[in-house]
Amino acid sequence: MKIIEITMHRMNMRMKNPFTTSFGTEQDREFIILEAKDEDGTIGWGECVTSESPLYIEEFTKAAWVMLEEYLIPLTLGREFSHPDELTDLFEPFKRNNLAKAAIDAAAWDIYAKQQGISLAQAIGGCRTDIEVGVSLGIEDDIEKLLNNIKEKTEEGYKRIKVKIKPGKDVEVVEQIRKQFPDIPLMVDANSAYTLDDMETLKKLDPFNLMMIEQPLTAGDLIDHAELQKHIKTPICLDESIHSYDDARQAIQLGSGKIINMKVGRVGGITTMKRIHELCKEANVPMWCGGMLESGVGRAHNIAVTSLSTFTLPGDTAASSRYWEEDIIDPEVYVKDGIVQVPASPGIGYEVNREKLAKYTVEKKTFKQ
Numbered sequence: 001m002k003i004i005e006i007t008m009h010r011m012n013m014r015m016k017n018p019f020t021t022s023f024g025t026e027q028d029r030e031f032i033i034l035e036a037k038d039e040d041g042t043i044g045w046g047e048c049v050t051s052e053s054p055l056y057i058e059e060f061t062k063a064a065w066v067m068l069e070e071y072l073i074p075l076t077l078g079r080e081f082s083h084p085d086e087l088t089d090l091f092e093p094f095k096r097n098n099l100a101k102a103a104i105d106a107a108a109w110d111i112y113a114k115q116q117g118i119s120l121a122q123a124i125g126g127c128r129t130d131i132e133v134g135v136s137l138g139i140e141d142d143i144e145k146l147l148n149n150i151k152e153k154t155e156e157g158y159k160r161i162k163v164k165i166k167p168g169k170d171v172e173v174v175e176q177i178r179k180q181f182p183d184i185p186l187m188v189d190a191n192s193a194y195t196l197d198d199m200e201t202l203k204k205l206d207p208f209n210l211m212m213i214e215q216p217l218t219a220g221d222l223i224d225h226a227e228l229q230k231h232i233k234t235p236i237c238l239d240e241s242i243h244s245y246d247d248a249r250q251a252i253q254l255g256s257g258k259i260i261n262m263k264v265g266r267v268g269g270i271t272t273m274k275r276i277h278e279l280c281k282e283a284n285v286p287m288w289c290g291g292m293l294e295s296g297v298g299r300a301h302n303i304a305v306t307s308l309s310t311f312t313l314p315g316d317t318a319a320s321s322r323y324w325e326e327d328i329i330d331p332e333v334y335v336k337d338g339i340v341q342v343p344a345s346p347g348i349g350y351e352v353n354r355e356k357l358a359k360y361t362v363e364k365k366t367f368k369q
Ligand SMILES: O=C(O)CCC(=O)c1ccccc1C(=O)O
Pocket: 056, 135, 136, 189, 191, 239, 290, 291, 292, 293, 294, 316, 317, 318
């Protein structure tokens, strides 16, 4: 394959509802849709899952745009690849900037799968035709509103409920949830809001039979996570801590957590994702696919990723309609009884709707070889 043209679409899409985590509230998603064209005319799609501000991770949309424009796109255009795995080595000299790297990687994998006439899920070695999904619910000022959201999503059939927590909105919130929903598969995500000084609070979550607590401590604190895991029964799941194969290897070796939330963007692309998948398979560490409030393009990629065998826990890939009045793909992502069908048609298996893409595009730039 040889990519001869790349278009970046800077998108602005308003979600139906604001989404609040320990690091802030987001309703207007600003991100990049990356469209790549091969010399044979095949088009591949990728989503750069940055936000407007660097609150979850150090990258943000304007920075990723520059990274792509100045470094990654010039390196990619006009180069002959025999396999998309080669992009990872090509981008390796540039430190981090994983969300930007993963956007080109995603589009290249879509092209590759389309050229092979197979689905993206097949191309990456997926083994499922349908996947189980959960839903991630934001922090609410009003506990009744959160309980209502949980009721609604449980009735819709989602396979597990994830609730965001932060100091002051943790033990009592979980206690209330468990009073009304004693048996639902439930987990919490702290997005790094705690330190080891909060050990007593975090221990108080143990009696509530949570599937896991996601990223209680700061991203770099693999040692502190290992220390915390020794003192709490609830399994720790790592999200922000895992940016590379070596992060995953060291986290497993140290016992920093028992579960990994995989986001392809965060690890810089599908090739590294697959290596971590092999590592976790070997080490018996379950994974699940995280989410970044994606549009349909990123969502399609997440569905393919979840079809891999180590993705044994329901992820955050909820239906398009959980986020958007209208999504930019046809068909949208549908969830029935907590299940999403993995498309079997070539590539990502969804068509990007050009009209809707244009409607939410605020800036567009094309680069040619
Ligand atoms: O519904 C989704 O896409 C996942 C929502 C979510 O939890 C999240 C959204 C944005 C940034 C970080 C996270 C996270 O998993 O920590």
